Amino acid sequence: MSDPHALILMADVLSSTTEVEMAAKMNAAAPQVLCEQALFGIELRQPMLPVIQHITSGYPEQYRHLYNDKGFIYRDPSVVHCQTRTDPIFWNESMYDASSYEIMEESQRFGLGHGFSVPVRESDKVVSMISLARDQPFTKQELEYIVPTAKVLATVMHVVAQKIIVPSMIESRQPRLSPRELECLRWVAQGKSNTVIADILKISDDTVAFYLRGALRKLGVSTRMQAVALCVTFGLIT
Template identity: 35%
Template sequence: MAPLWRATDEQSWFDALAVLGKRCGFDQTLFAVIPRPGMRFSDVYLRSDYASAWRDTYDERAFVRIDPTVSHCMTQTAPLIWSSSLFTDRGQQEMYEEARRHGLCTGISLPIHGPKQEVGMLCFVCGDQSARELDNQVRRYLPMLTLLRDVAFDTAQRFVASHTASLIPKLTPREYECLQWTAQGKSTWEIAKIFGCSEATVNFHMANIRTKFGVSSRSAAAVKATRMGLIDPD
């Protein structure tokens, strides 16, 4: 585990993680974390050495919405050992066949649930391996893999924090106040009275807020800001 602690940059950190996975007999590695509750799957912090063609296909076809390994890790804490039998309905079977063509045949997914309500997964995957071989491999290495999951999450915090910061819109103090009052149910007229300004000024700030959050309404901006932890409606 020491290489993870010693890593000075993101690439060397992930390379160390992948090497540790290979020492346990796995071919490929994926580490993914959704940093805050309510953030979208597209906002995930993700590093892997999966084939780029597979990652592109996965994103283009929105496989995240039917991926049983993802749904497991979002709601469970126990490791999931998976093979072709896990993918049951037609969509999942098509997804598995596509994954298999890119060398993802069997593996183990370890859920991540952080102290700040982060959710994610650490996955180690094999190419051509029987379910029995995988089971024997996991039995041998599961304690180490579980510890590796925890160390990986701890040592990735600086990278996840940097990624999260890049997703959060930069608000002016007045925009922040407008958003806070909006989350508490105040109207434009009420906010203008609180600030001692015109409703047009409040609307100007709210238009900037909507643009920064990429939404069409002030309520949507307030919901998004709350989910990101920027404001507390209470």
């Protein structure tokens, strides 16, 4: 990518400090890959926890509501591709089947009929994708030009989202354990029984059991070791 203007726009995306700013700069960069609209999605995968996703969209609002209401994300072949592959996917009719054909039709209706998606997989924990769309087909010459630039934009968006979006995704599922609940679990992680923990903390066995029951309830697990494992996942026990 040698276009100085494109380089400036990519660098500008990196300077984003809020999601609103990131979205605006993503949309401003879309024309550099000869597209009119852009969408960025990031997926967080943590052990023992359901996968969670966050979407930053420049697509038409009505289409976004339709996409969410109909659960298109679970049928969208571009999403499936980007969850499992590292190469870009250019949208075409053959990638849709009976369960997803409606997505193609609705995309065309909203001027999103032609485009491509670029995944970024920095680790197994965080995977992202950017989709860029327009209402006209691409020529072969255009495709040769836009792929390198789109890969740079996808990487830049991934880096910024790691700073701006991922921390709030992690925080949103962080359990609100009391200091005593967490303290008891830390001793459990060291192999201590309720009786030993009670002696260390100078409280009764029943009180230790009470704190551990509360921790298990908040974490949504049924055993002490599952609770410890989740706390390790959240970084609460190291």
